[in-house]
Amino acid sequence: MEVETKPLDYPPLTDDLEEAKNHLDEYGVCIVKDAFSPEEVDVIDKRLKEQFAGEEKNKVGTKSRGDEGYGVKSSNEEKVSRLVWNLINKGDCFIPLIDHPKLFPLINHIIGEHVVLCSMGAHMNGSGNERMPLHMDQWPLVPHPLDFPVMANTMVLVTDNSPENGGTRLIPGSHKWPKIDYKTANSSKYQDMAKSITAPKGSAIVWEGRVWHGNGLNRSGEVRSNISIAYLQSWIRPQENSQYSVREGVLEKLTEKQKEVLGFSPFGTLGGHDGSSVSRAEFDRNRESIGILKG
Numbered sequence: 001m002e003v004e005t006k007p008l009d010y011p012p013l014t015d016d017l018e019e020a021k022n023h024l025d026e027y028g029v030c031i032v033k034d035a036f037s038p039e040e041v042d043v044i045d046k047r048l049k050e051q052f053a054g055e056e057k058n059k060v061g062t063k064s065r066g067d068e069g070y071g072v073k074s075s076n077e078e079k080v081s082r083l084v085w086n087l088i089n090k091g092d093c094f095i096p097l098i099d100h101p102k103l104f105p106l107i108n109h110i111i112g113e114h115v116v117l118c119s120m121g122a123h124m125n126g127s128g129n130e131r132m133p134l135h136m137d138q139w140p141l142v143p144h145p146l147d148f149p150v151m152a153n154t155m156v157l158v159t160d161n162s163p164e165n166g167g168t169r170l171i172p173g174s175h176k177w178p179k180i181d182y183k184t185a186n187s188s189k190y191q192d193m194a195k196s197i198t199a200p201k202g203s204a205i206v207w208e209g210r211v212w213h214g215n216g217l218n219r220s221g222e223v224r225s226n227i228s229i230a231y232l233q234s235w236i237r238p239q240e241n242s243q244y245s246v247r248e249g250v251l252e253k254l255t256e257k258q259k260e261v262l263g264f265s266p267f268g269t270l271g272g273h274d275g276s277s278v279s280r281a282e283f284d285r286n287r288e289s290i291g292i293l294k295g
Contacts, residue, residue: 008172010197017102020206021109028175028211031197035102035204036156040093045158047091048122048225051084061085081129081215085121086240087227088262089247094120097229098258103154106206107231110152114267118151118230119239122158125166125225129218134171134185134194137230138209149175150233151209157201158225166218167196168205168226175210185212234267 011023013033023030036044055061062084087094098117107115138151161167171193184190196216197205207213218224232238242262251259259265 010170010172010195013199013203015102017105020106024106024110024206024208027172029170029172029205029207030106031199032102032106032204032206034202035100036202038202041158041202043093044091044156044227045225047093048084048124048158048227051090051122052082052124055084056082081126082124083121085119086245087120087122088242089245089250092253094227095250095253095258097154097156097227098254098261100154103204103206107152107154110149110206110208111231111233114234115231115261116234116236116238116263117240117242117261118232118236120227120229122227123225124223125215125218126223127165127218127221129166129215131166131169131217132214133182134169134190134212134214135182136174136185136210136212149208149210150236152231153205153207153209154229154231155205156227156229157199157203157205158227159201159223161197161199161201161203161205161224161226162220163196163198163216164218165220165222165224166216167198167224168213169194169196169216170205170207170211170213172211174212175208177210177212231261234263238263 008027011027011030013031014020014023015033020030020032052062062082084090088098097120137153138149155168159165171190174193180190190212194212194214199205230239243264246262251264254262256265
């Protein structure tokens with residue numbers, strides 16, 4: 001099926017919230033300027049490198065993408081795209097990313113106030129890592145036609161994002177397209193529409209779940225790093241089960257809002273312990289989680 005559309009240029013970087021919202025409406029994507037200070041980026045970068053090294057050394061956690069459409073077609077270790085999941089457990093510097101004040105309002109703008117974290121993971125894409133096929137994150141969640149967004153993404157740039165290092169490619173405006181299949185989306189016509197964003201580290205890219213995107217070919221000779229954070233409307237089951245995975249010591253550090261975003265608080269009568277709307281703060285396991293009783 002041919003889609004009648006024309007390529008859109010990326011919107012300019014902005015640090016204005018209302019302008020960013022307008023960009024999301026028109027392009028399906030916005031690029032937030034200076035979302036993180038150089039000092040914040042340095043702390044995140046150091047912690048990520050330590051975590052990647054530690055997980056590889058201990059052969060735990062870290063996943064490497066194989067060649068099933070994700071591009072690693074060489075035994076050269078430098079070409080491997082490595083991923084680390086469940087970042088909330090892996091450093092206090094990641095906790096503010098749950099509801100970052102410069103980014104979370106944009107997530108709410110896309111999918112509303114009732115939001116649950118889908119996943120938070122880090123990617124280190126080695127030089128030579130091939131480009132990922134274009135895809136739409138929202139597609140597996142609900143059937144077409146996708147008349148409204150139920151998913152939104154944030155990408156924190158820990159290193160610069162550019163065409164040379166395989167920076168994330170999106171097709172601005174594709175959130176307004178009618179249904180097309182993956183084969184069509186990955187034809188040369190649409191591949192040529194997907195251009196890597198050029199943005200410095202410390203920026204953040206926000207886009208809605210219907211935007212076609214993928215990473216590019218890294219030919220820079222250096223590793224490109226970013227953190228991907230995905231959110232869903234609260235009625236959809238997330239990729240990472242935070243109630244199962246978040247460690248108790250970490251949970252104690254979270255605000256009530258952050259706990260809500262991780263699914264520890266019900267939305268109305270959804271997600272509670274018995275169909276009521278008792279909040280986590282009010283919840284008493286001994287009183288509320290009642291077992292077998294006899295009168």
